[in-house]
Amino acid sequence: MTDAEAGSSPPLWWTGRGAAMFSGDANEAMRFARFEDAERARAWLVERGISRGCKSTERLWPKP
Numbered sequence: 650m651t652d653a654e655a656g657s658s659p660p661l662w663w664t665g666r667g668a669a670m671f672s673g674d675a676n677e678a679m680r681f682a683r684f685e686d687a688e689r690a691r692a693w694l695v696e697r698g699i700s701r702g703c704k705s706t707e708r709l710w711p712k713p
Contacts, residue, residue, distance in 0.1 A: 659673045660673065660675075661673055662674075662675055662677065662678035662679070663678065663679050663690070663694065663703070664677045664678065664679055665679030665690075669699050684705060684707050687705035687706075688705045690705075691703045691704065691705045
């Protein structure tokens with residue numbers, strides 16, 4: 650996942666619907682299979698000056 654503005658309140662996540670599209674709903678967050686892919690998307694956002702506070706995060710989801 651690519652989180653916007655570390656420590657923002659409420660937390661925001663990049664939706665992938667556009668460069669500047671962030672949402673407070675984690676269900677709308679763009680998810681990546683690999684951390685490297687999230688890092689590449691984060692770098693793309695930073696290059697365009699969209700959000701310099703973005704960070705890529707790894708999540709461990711519990712098994713159902």
